[in-house]
Amino acid sequence: MTVTEVGRCLLLSLVVLMSFGFDCVNARDQSSHAPEPSDWFAGDAHVHRGIGCSRSDEKEMLSPQALLEMMKPNNLAVVAVLADAGNGEMKYAEKDIPLITGKDNPESKPGRILHWDAEWHFDPSGVTFEQKMIGGHVIILGLQHGDSFFSEYTYPVLKWARDQGATVGFAHLQYLPEGIPKVLDCCAPLEIPVETALGNVSFLMEDVHGSETAIQAYYRILNCGFRPGLAAGTDYSCNFLEPLGTLLTYVHVPDRKLTYEKWVKGIAGGRTVVSRDGHNEFLDLKVNKTISPGEEIHLSGKGGT
Numbered sequence: 383m384t385v386t387e388v389g390r391c392l393l394l395s396l397v398v399l400m401s402f403g404f405d406c407v408n409a410r411d412q413s414s415h416a417p418e419p420s421d422w423f424a425g426d427a428h429v430h431r432g433i434g435c436s437r438s439d440e441k442e443m444l445s446p447q448a449l450l451e452m453m454k455p456n457n458l459a460v461v462a463v464l465a466d467a468g469n470g471e472m473k474y475a476e477k478d479i480p481l482i483t484g485k486d487n488p489e490s491k492p493g494r495i496l497h498w499d500a501e502w503h504f505d506p507s508g509v510t511f512e513q514k515m516i517g518g519h520v521i522i523l524g525l526q527h528g529d530s531f532f533s534e535y536t537y538p539v540l541k542w543a544r545d546q547g548a549t550v551g552f553a554h555l556q557y558l559p560e561g562i563p564k565v566l567d568c569c570a571p572l573e574i575p576v577e578t579a580l581g582n583v584s585f586l587m588e589d590v591h592g593s594e595t596a597i598q599a600y601y602r603i604l605n606c607g608f609r610p611g612l613a614a615g616t617d618y619s620c621n622f623l624e625p626l627g628t629l630l631t632y633v634h635v636p637d638r639k640l641t642y643e644k645w646v647k648g649i650a651g652g653r654t655v656v657s658r659d660g661h662n663e664f665l666d667l668k669v670n671k672t673i674s675p676g677e678e679i680h681l682s683g684k685g686g687t
Contacts, residue, residue: 417661479528556590612652
């Protein structure tokens with residue numbers, strides 16, 4: 383496996399290798415059925431079932447049964463179905479919000495977890511809704527109940543979610559430019575620096591097709607000493623109807639007993655590998671034979687790195 387092959391579609395949230403020995407294993411060769419080891423689980427953390435984006439002409443929301451079928455092509459273990467808890471750009475959000483209960487959807491099957499959570503946003507540009515705000519789209523995973531309300535900035539939403547014990551992050555890293563944003567668009571997560579520094583968000587997400595500017599923004603945050611997790615999802619159906627899991631997040635669950643709560647905690651803890659190539663490749667990286675993405679290396683004393 384060449385460096386080009388790794389860089390084309392895989393990203394790691396383990397970012398400090400220092401001068402330690404490390405092993406990179408192309409896990410595609412380890413199994414004919416799944417590229418990842420058995421204690422890693424692939425999922426799509428950003429899926430909508432409502433009427434909007436590339437499904438604007440549809441009449442019905444996607445059913446749980448349809449979503450389960452859509453998990454099969456990329457063999458996903460987890461899908462977070464996000465209700466539109468903001469401006470209601472995705473129609474019929476009022477049908478989704480009551481499904482946020484803190485429990486897996488009853489239609490979930492062994493090896494296929496469907497779980498309802500939320501995305502919150504009121505865009506400053508690009509849509510015609512009266513209420514607008516600058517800040518970004520907030521992804522909320524692990525809510526106990528849903529709601530929809532307006533705020534002029536993201537902190538009240540982050541606090542509302544965190545008070546329920548939920549894990550909170552910002553979506554759409556790919557819409558950030560290389561430099562300082564000079565224009566407003568629908569989705570750029572402009573409040574990332576502030577809310578990350580305050581410890582109010584636990585992860586950052588790229589979606590749709592991702593971008594190199596997304597990873598540049600993520601590394602700028604890391605280089606400032608902050609450690610948010612990295613996640614990815616499709617933002618279906620705003621991804622031109624490409625399959626669920628075209629962008630996906632692998633999460634490490636050491637005891638191999640997958641639950642939605644463990645999967646979300648793994649994202650917050652940075653125990654992730656992100657793929658832009660669906661469920662086809664995986665990079666298994668170990669430092670000193672044992673240290674995996676999301677773990678820390680503690681030095682015994684001063685020395686070169």
